Amino acid sequence: MELDRPLGHAIDEAARRVLPGGVNSATRQVGAPYAFTAADGAYVSDADGHRYLDYHAAFGAVLLGHNHPAVRQAVLTALDGVDLMGLGVTPIEVELAELACELIPSAEMMITTMSGSEATVQAVRLARAVTGRSLLVKFQGCYHGWGDALARNVISKPESAYGRDPLSAGLLDSAVDATLIAEFNDLDSVRALFESHPEQIAAVFLEPIPHNVGALVPTQEFVEGLRELTRQQGALLVFDEVITGFRHALGGYQQVCGVQPDLTAFGKAMANGFPTAGLAGPRELMERFAADVLLAGTFNGHPVAAHAAIATMRHLRDNPDFYLRTHRLGQRLRDGLGEITAELDVDATVSGFGGVFVLYFGTGPVSGYRDLMRNDHAAYAAFHRRMTGKGFLMLPMALKRNHVSGAHTDADIDLTLEAARDVLKEMRADGLI
Numbered sequence: 505m506e507l508d509r510p511l512g513h514a515i516d517e518a519a520r521r522v523l524p525g526g527v528n529s530a531t532r533q534v535g536a537p538y539a540f541t542a543a544d545g546a547y548v549s550d551a552d553g554h555r556y557l558d559y560h561a562a563f564g565a566v567l568l569g570h571n572h573p574a575v576r577q578a579v580l581t582a583l584d585g586v587d588l589m590g591l592g593v594t595p596i597e598v599e600l601a602e603l604a605c606e607l608i609p610s611a612e613m614m615i616t617t618m619s620g621s622e623a624t625v626q627a628v629r630l631a632r633a634v635t636g637r638s639l640l641v642k643f644q645g646c647y648h649g650w651g652d653a654l655a656r657n658v659i660s661k662p663e664s665a666y667g668r669d670p671l672s673a674g675l676l677d678s679a680v681d682a683t684l685i686a687e688f689n690d691l692d693s694v695r696a697l698f699e700s701h702p703e704q705i706a707a708v709f710l711e712p713i714p715h716n717v718g719a720l721v722p723t724q725e726f727v728e729g730l731r732e733l734t735r736q737q738g739a740l741l742v743f744d745e746v747i748t749g750f751r752h753a754l755g756g757y758q759q760v761c762g763v764q765p766d767l768t769a770f771g772k773a774m775a776n777g778f779p780t781a782g783l784a785g786p787r788e789l790m791e792r793f794a795a796d797v798l799l800a801g802t803f804n805g806h807p808v809a810a811h812a813a814i815a816t817m818r819h820l821r822d823n824p825d826f827y828l829r830t831h832r833l834g835q836r837l838r839d840g841l842g843e844i845t846a847e848l849d850v851d852a853t854v855s856g857f858g859g860v861f862v863l864y865f866g867t868g869p870v871s872g873y874r875d876l877m878r879n880d881h882a883a884y885a886a887f888h889r890r891m892t893g894k895g896f897l898m899l900p901m902a903l904k905r906n907h908v909s910g911a912h913t914d915a916d917i918d919l920t921l922e923a924a925r926d927v928l929k930e931m932r933a934d935g936l937i
């Protein structure tokens with residue numbers, strides 16, 4: 505079901521005249537024109553007055569709910585102070601770094617960037633500077649931002665998975681080729697790369713839960729094994745917690761699994777939708793930014809985003825029930841979808857963690873990217889599109905995940921499960937599953 509959106513179409517047409525593809529980030533263009541004009545709590549509204557329960561959550565950046573009062577107030581307070589100095593430091597930047605170091609287990613120092621991509625670019629440079637090595641390892645299916653070095657092999661087609669699959673034209677060949685690809689949850693695939701490239705690998709980059717392909721949950725053995733292997737091999741272990749950070753636990757997934765990486769990138773949810781991100785690690789490594797690794801950025805540590813981040817983190821720290829609640833609601837959705845698909849005999853696999861839930865259309869279990877190649881991408885996108893048509897906003901693209909925020913309620917979950925049952929029945933009737 506597609507909603508009627510005359511104004512959305514008009515805005516989309518106007519956008520296409522001045523913005524390439526009509527959007528400011530590639531994955532925002534997904535066929536139907538989306539033009540949003542309002543957001544509050546768990547709900548957003550489009551230009552044509554349709555209201556949606558938001559599970560997209562700006563790719564996971566909105567964690568407390570849209571327009572959260574504590575964050576809103578912090579931003580207003582920020583406007584009464586310094587807007588931007590670009591000289592020395594503001595007290596709010598110090599407070600933000602102190603708070604992040606208090607909350608993230610492996611953090612002794614941090615740098616603040618504007619985006620997750622900048623944080624991972626900095627991690628690449630620091631890892632190369634520290635180790636004197638060039639190569640990197642990432643996992644098929646993980647995304648670490650748009651920097652040349654890591655922009656490859658995310659949602660690859662079967663013919664290019666594990667091969668050479670850059671995300672963009674215009675990347676430097678040597679940068680792409682300096683990143684090797686391993687399989688998630690498969691320690692032997694990483695070990696083999698260390699064996700074939702002895703003393704050349706600077707760092708292993710890991711999304712602890714690869715949410716860019718839905719939700720693959722790591723085994724404890726895998727994360728512990730990676731920690732041990734990278735140490736033995738003299739390479740850094742970098743956790744990209746841009747999605748998992750603050751969303752799954754106050755200290756990120758490293759707090760959940762009890763494994764400390766050398767460096768941690770975080771962003772998205774840290775400021776509940778305001779643009780800031782960071783990279784943290786031990787003093788010994790991070791001090792290189794004060795010595796010979798370039799750290800620069802006009803807007804780094806911007807007071808508005810810094811105030812928003814502090815308000816978000818404090819809210820999470822001072823409300824320990826937050827995670828119990830979002831995780832419980834996420835579990836309700838996962839259990840409910842499991843029951844419905846079993847009852848309707850749909851070949852589907854439910855995955856997720858905490859407040860994140862995913863319904864793959866294919867047989868499980870899912871451990872690595874290879875298992876996701878069984879997913880029926882068309883059915884997956886159709887499910888999300890049809891849920892959106894019924895007022896439950898889910899990005900209509902294969903392998904995109906859904907997020908519960910602090911503003912979702914049990915009643916919202918009931919409505920979502922009812923709608924999911926209807927959508928699956930309709931898809932069955934239309935021969936889509």
Ligand SMILES: Cc1ncc(COP(=O)(O)O)c(C=O)c1O
Nearest residue numbers: 619620621647648649744746747
């Ligand atoms: C795991 C991960 N790392 C890094 C990034 C890049 O962050 P940003 O879009 O803020 O540059 C993303 C963005 O989706 C991400 O999911």
